[in-house]
Amino acid sequence: MSDPKDFVAGIDSDQRRSPTRVVFVTRRTSAQVKVAQEDQVQTFPEVLFRAALAIELLAISLVLFSLRFNAPLEGIADPTHTPNPAKAPWYFLGLQELLHYFPPVVAGVLVPTLLIIALIVIPYFNINIEANGLFLKDRTKRLRLFYLAALGMLVFLLAFHVYVAVAPTVLVALAMIVAAYSSPDSPSRFRRYLALKPLAYWIMTWFLFELIVLTAVGTWFRGPGWSWVLPWRS
Amino acid sequence: MPLNAEQIVDKVRGSRVWRSVFRSGTGSSTLHRALAIQQNIFLHLFATKVRKRMVRFSATWYLGTMTLGTFLILVITGILLMLYYHPSVPQAYADMKDLQFVVSSGLFLRNLHRWSAQLMVFLVFAHMFKVFYRGAYRTPREFNWVIGVITLLLSYTGYLLPWDQLAFWAITVGSNLSSSVPLVGSKIHFLLLGGNQVNANALLRFYVLHCVVLPLAAILFIAIHFWRIRKDGGLYVQQSEPKAQAAPDTALTAKEVK
Numbered sequence: 001m002s003d004p005k006d007f008v009a010g011i012d013s014d015q016r017r018s019p020t021r022v023v024f025v026t027r028r029t030s031a032q033v034k035v036a037q038e039d040q041v042q043t044f045p046e047v048l049f050r051a052a053l054a055i056e057l058l059a060i061s062l063v064l065f066s067l068r069f070n071a072p073l074e075g076i077a078d079p080t081h082t083p084n085p086a087k088a089p090w091y092f093l094g095l096q097e098l099l100h101y102f103p104p105v106v107a108g109v110l111v112p113t114l115l116i117i118a119l120i121v122i123p124y125f126n127i128n129i130e131a132n133g134l135f136l137k138d139r140t141k142r143l144r145l146f147y148l149a150a151l152g153m154l155v156f157l158l159a160f161h162v163y164v165a166v167a168p169t170v171l172v173a174l175a176m177i178v179a180a181y182s183s184p185d186s187p188s189r190f191r192r193y194l195a196l197k198p199l200a201y202w203i204m205t206w207f208l209f210e211l212i213v214l215t216a217v218g219t220w221f222r223g224p225g226w227s228w229v230l231p232w233r234s
Numbered sequence: 235m236p237l238n239a240e241q242i243v244d245k246v247r248g249s250r251v252w253r254s255v256f257r258s259g260t261g262s263s264t265l266h267r268a269l270a271i272q273q274n275i276f277l278h279l280f281a282t283k284v285r286k287r288m289v290r291f292s293a294t295w296y297l298g299t300m301t302l303g304t305f306l307i308l309v310i311t312g313i314l315l316m317l318y319y320h321p322s323v324p325q326a327y328a329d330m331k332d333l334q335f336v337v338s339s340g341l342f343l344r345n346l347h348r349w350s351a352q353l354m355v356f357l358v359f360a361h362m363f364k365v366f367y368r369g370a371y372r373t374p375r376e377f378n379w380v381i382g383v384i385t386l387l388l389s390y391t392g393y394l395l396p397w398d399q400l401a402f403w404a405i406t407v408g409s410n411l412s413s414s415v416p417l418v419g420s421k422i423h424f425l426l427l428g429g430n431q432v433n434a435n436a437l438l439r440f441y442v443l444h445c446v447v448l449p450l451a452a453i454l455f456i457a458i459h460f461w462r463i464r465k466d467g468g469l470y471v472q473q474s475e476p477k478a479q480a481a482p483d484t485a486l487t488a489k490e491v492k
Binding site: 032038039040041042043044046047048049050051054055058060062063065066067069070071072073075076077079081082083086087088089090091092095096099103104105107108116120123144191201204208211220224228 | 262264267268269271277281282283284285286287289296299300302303306308322323324325330334341342344345347348349350352353355358359363366371372375379380383386389390393398399401402403404406407408410411414415416430432433436448462464482
C-alpha cells in the first residue's frame with residue numbers, strides 16, 4: 001500500500017498560473033455546470049432590419065443636412081498666399097494646438113506615437129482585463145503615486161503654459177480623489193460607480209476630455225497667429 | 235386565383251432562377267432564416283443569431299452600424315463625384331466650381347460626401363470610446379479597433395482633393411508634421427507629397443490613395459472586422475448587464491409558428 005501523502009492537492013483558481021485544475025468532489029454532491037440562459041434573436045430578419053433602419057435614418061438626416069448646409073469651398077489653392085491661421089482638418093486640431101506649445105518632434109511625432117502605442121497595449125495588460133477599482137488594493141501606496149502623477153502633470157502643463165489642458169486634468173483628478181474615498185458598498189450610486197473604475201478607465205477618460213477640449217480650442221478659439229479668440233466675437 | 239404580394243415573393247424566391255443565384259430558397263422557418271445569413275457571401279460574415287440584449291439601442295448605440303452606413307454613402311457619392319473630377323492642377327478646382335454651378339445636384343452630391351466623411355470620423359471615435367467603456371477590447375478582440383486608423387487616412391487624403399485654399403494649407407500643415415520625424419522625416423514628407431511641397435504630384439498621390447488604395451483596404455478590413463465579431467463569439471457582453479426576459483421571445487415564436 002502506497003503512502004497516501006505522495007501527492008499534494010493544491011487549490012488554485014488562477015487559470016494563468018495553473019492551467020490544469022483538478023476538482024475533488026467531496027461528499028455526495030454532484031458537479032453542477034452553470035449554463036447562462038441567454039435569449040437570442042435571428043440575424044435575419046430582426047437584426048438586419050434594425051441595422052437597415054438605423055442606416056436609413058442616418059441617410060435621411062445626412063440628406064437633410066446636406067440640403068441645408070453647403071460644404072466649404074474657398075479660393076483656388078495659392079502657395080504664395082498663406083491664410084492666417086492655416087488649420088489642419090478638425091480631427092488633427094488637437095495635435096495642432098499641442099504644436100503651439102511643444103516643438104514639432106514632441107507634438108507631431110512623440111505624442112501621436114505614444115497615443116497609438118498606448119491604445120494598442122491597453123488590452124494586453126492583465127490589470128486592464130481584471131479591471132479592479134484602482135484604489136481598492138494597496139490604497140495608501142496607490143494614492144501616493146496618484147498624487148505624485150497628478151501634481152507632476154499639472155506642474156508640467158503649467159510650465160509649458162498649456163493652460164487649456166489644465167481644466168480636464170483637474171476634473172479627472174478630482175473624480176479620482178472622490179473614487180479613492182468611496183467604497184464599492186457606498187449608498188451613493190455615483191460613488192459606487194467611481195470606486196470600481198480601473199486605471200485604464202481613468203487614463204482613457206482623461207484622454208477623452210483632453211481630446212475634446214484641445215480639438216474644440218483649436219477649432220473655435222484660435223485666430224490669426226494662433227492667438228486666443230472668442231468665436232462669438234467676430 | 236390571383237396571388238397576393240407575399241405569395242408572389244415566395245414564388246420568386248422559390249424559383250429555380252432565384253435559387254441558382256442566391257442558394258437559399260424561400261421559407262420563414264428558423265432553418266431558412268439561418269440559411270439566409272449563412273448562404274450569402276456578404277451576410278455570412280455575421281452570426282446567424284445575436285444575443286437579444288445586444289440588439290437593444292443602449293448596448294451599442296448602433297455606432298458601428300451607422301459608421302458602416304456613412305461608409306456606404308461615401309462609396310456611392312464618391313463614385314459619382316469621380317465622374318466629374320480630374321486630379322490635376324488647376325482643373326480640380328474648376329471641377330469643384332462645375333459641381334457647384336453646372337452639374338445637376340452637384341453641390342448636393344459634394345455636400346453629402348463631405349458631411350458624411352466628417353460624421354464617419356466622428357462616429358469612428360465615438361465607436362472606439364464606446365467599445366472601450368464597455369470593456370469590449372478584452373481577449374480575443376484586442377486588435378479589432380485598428381481599422382479606425384484607415385478612416386483617418388481616408389478622410390485626410392480626401393481633404394486635399396478640392397484644391398482650394400482650405401485643402402492646400404490643411405494638407406501643408408498636416409504633412410509638415412511628418413518632416414519632424416527624426417532622421418527620415420524629410421524622406422517621408424517627400425514620399426507622401428511626391429515633392430518638397432504640396433503640388434500637382436501630391437494631388438495625384440492623394441487621389442490614388444483616396445479613390446483606390448485606401449477604400450480597398452477599408453473594405454478588406456471592414457470585412458475582417460465583422461468576421462472577427464462572429465469568430466470572437468458575438469458582440470461583447472458585460473457581466474453586469476441584465477439579461478433579456480425569456481417570456482416575450484417564446485410568445486413571439488409561438489405566434490410565428492401559427
